[in-house]
Each structure stands twice: as structure tokens, then as C-alpha cells.
Amino acid sequence: MRIRSSALTAALAVTALAVTGCAGSGADEADAAGSPYRVLVTGGISGQGTLAANAQTSVLSAKASAEAVNRSGGVGGRQVEITVVDDAGDATNAVSKLREAIASGKKPDLFLNSGPSTITTATLPILAQNKILSFNIGPTEDSANPEKYPLNFDLASGPAENAETIARYIKGKGYQSVGVVHSSSAYGEVFGQAMEDALSGEGVSGTGSEEYDTAALDMTAQLQSLKNRGTQALVVDAYGAPLGYLLTSLQRLDWNIPLIGNTSVAGTSLVSKPAPDGVLGTPATANLVMHVMSSTVYDASDTAVNTMVDNMKAMGDIPSTLILADNYDALPLVAAAANKAGSSDPEALADALENQEVLDSAETAFSPSYHFTAESHASKPGDEAYKFVPPSPLLNGQYGNPSA
Helix, strand or coil, X not given: CCCCCHHHHHHCCCEEEEECCCCCCCCCHHHHCCXXXXXXXEECCCXXXXXXXXXXXXXXXXXXXXXXXXXXXXXXXXXXXXXXXXXXXXXXXXXXXXXXXXXXXXXXXXXXXXXXXXXXXXXXXXXXXXXXXXXXXXXXXXXXXXXXXXXXXXXXXXXXXXXXXXXXXXXXXXXXXXXXXXXXXXXXXXXXXXXXXXXXXXXXXXXXXXXXXXXXXXXXXXXXHHHHCCCCEEEECCCCHHHHHHHHHHHHCCCCCCEEECHHHHCCHHHHCECCCCCECCHHHCCEEEEEEXXXXXXXXXHHHHHHHHHHHCCCCCCCCHHHCHHHHHHHXXXXXXXXXXXXXXXXXXXXXXXXXHHHHCCCCCCCXXXXXXXXXXXXXXXXXXXXXXXXXXXXXXXXXXXX
16 A cells, blocks of 8 residues: 655645635525535544545545536535544544534534444434534444434445345355354444345355454454354454454464455455555465445446546545545535535435435446435445455555556
8 A cells, every 4th residue: 555645644634625616506595605515524534554544535535526526516506615624533533523613603514424433423413413414434223314314325335235235245156154253343233233134135044143342353262153153154344453353363263264355344455465564465365355336446447437536646646445435426416416406405405315316417436326215315326336356456446457
């Protein structure tokens, strides 16, 4: 993984980026006054390793999207102004930054996070209370529930959808006696149960689900339990350092088994770097495939994704996988909703985002499609949006580029 230049790192500190768009005829009275469309993005920029690199990619995608959207006229004719704050990947920090922004008299029109799911859990109640539109890349059990959070939309696919896609892949491979190992994070817990349900739904025999603490340095006990039950293929949920510990525990057991990693695995830099900084090319990843968005895999013919990559590269190096570039799609979705609603009022935008024609008209790239409805604000792009790939070097945030 390349280290971001000092200039870009400085730019990702607590800053604001404003790009002027043209006034639009559909703007309401407040919009016509020329007020910016304020977007607050939080991310663990000062974190360590994977967390920091992923946060930088998330922020970069939001900034590149703002440039692109404002070249097309902004949101309802309003210029987009992005403010980036460092939450260090800590939920308490994220809440403090969000409350400060609200209290400053410049309440954000839109809130974007950079994960993990603990940030989502902490900030969604505050966003709902203050009627702030949000797009989320760290889904939780109820983040896509419009009855509880009517102004939040999950850009990242949720645990249930990911589990169902993985289960269909497993069925296609003919695997049986499949186990699950997952973290104790909010996402990991929901994913573990969803994976068991999805396997059962596909008629695949399961050997159970084992949870490990995110602070654990050894997962041998959990893996040994699954091995003792005759597990023949293993679904893995692990993000950051825990993935390294889990792979080490597998080697300690001398257990060579097909591994199917979820998007948390794909978002961990260990799998794209050779030793000593990573595990690429080592026996630990010889049996691993990862569940990723199709935009994370290089395709020379995919114009929309390649334009997204070019827009991001124009603003700096992409330090991690594009699996964290969800926020690139947030502003095109909002712009399309504003065109439909004739307003940038958050409730009007939320109503418009439940219209499939609006979603289809948005110039998104990270995901080929979104399917928000009045019943669910989960992204639900469908199986065509995903691929299963082995670890490989990253180039511009993508796996499988022959130039890497």
C-alpha cells in the first residue's frame, strides 16, 4: 500500500472543501440565497494502519464526488461544501464532532461516516433527532429501518444481504458442513446470525457460528470448536488486525480449509501486501476468496467505475481498497433526489430517494444500482454487484489489475 503524500494527508485533516456549482431553477427560497449544501464527513484519519487508510479512501471518495456533482450543478443548485473531521475511529469522538457541528449554527445538510458500525450506532439517534439526512457505510441491525431512522440510507450492503450472496456462492461451489467465525462488533454479531440463516435458506448444512472478541489476539479455541464439528469450509468476518490473528490461529491448528471472507476481510490491507507487512502470497491466504463489490475489481470496460477512479486519483493516491469508496455515490443520489423534489429539504429528499426512477437516474459508480424503498433503506443492489476474488496487490484501490 502506498503512503499518502503529506499534502493530501494535511488536506484530510479538519478542513473544508467548497466547490461552486451553478444556481438551479428548482432551488427553493433558501437555496436561491446561495447557501452551500453542507456535508459533514467523519473518519478515523489519525487511526492506525487499516483504519486510517480506509478512512482516507472514504474521505477521498466523498471529495471527488463533490467535485463531480458540482461540475453538474450541485445539489438543487446549491454548491456542495464538504467539512472533514477526524473521529479517530472512536464513537465518542464522532458524537462530539457531530454535536459541535450542529451547535455551531451551521448544521450539516448531509452526514457521511467512514465506518465502522460502532460510529453508526452512536450517531444515528443524534442525526434522527436533528433531522439530518445521512448515508451510512457501516450498517447495523436497524440502520436501514425507515420507521426508526427515516432520514438514513445504507450505502454499504447490510449483513443479511451480504450473507445471502455468500450463501448462494457457497451453494454454487457445492460446499457443505460450513462454519462461521465472526467478531463481537455490532456488524459481526448481526452477520454471524444472518450467515447461519442464509446457509439454512440455501439448504447448506452449517456447523455453527463462533464469536471472538475484537480485542482478542488468539482465535484458536473458536476455530478448534468448528474444526471438531467437521467444518469443511469457513466463512470469515474479520477487520484489521484481528484478521491477522485469525489467520495465524488457523495455521497454528494446521487447518487447510476453504475460506470465504466477507467485505470486512476485503477491506483489510493485510491481504493486499506481501510479508512482512501483510499475508499476500503466504500459505495463510492460499485458500481465501473475498466477497467484494464489483467496482473493487478492475474492469477496463467499466466506464463509470473508471471515471470514479480517475476523479479520486486527481485528488491524491487511493491508499486502500475501493470497498471503502461507498461515499462516492452519496452526492449523485442526493442530486438526483433534489432534481425530483425541487428542493433540498431532507424529508423531501428522503421521499425522493424511495423512488426507483430517481435511483436509476443517479450517476453512481461504486454500486451499479440501489433499491431503497419506503419499507427498507438498505441498498440491495443484487448479486450482479458482487464478485468473489482471491487476494492480490491493489492498484488504485482495485484487485485484479494486471498492471499491479
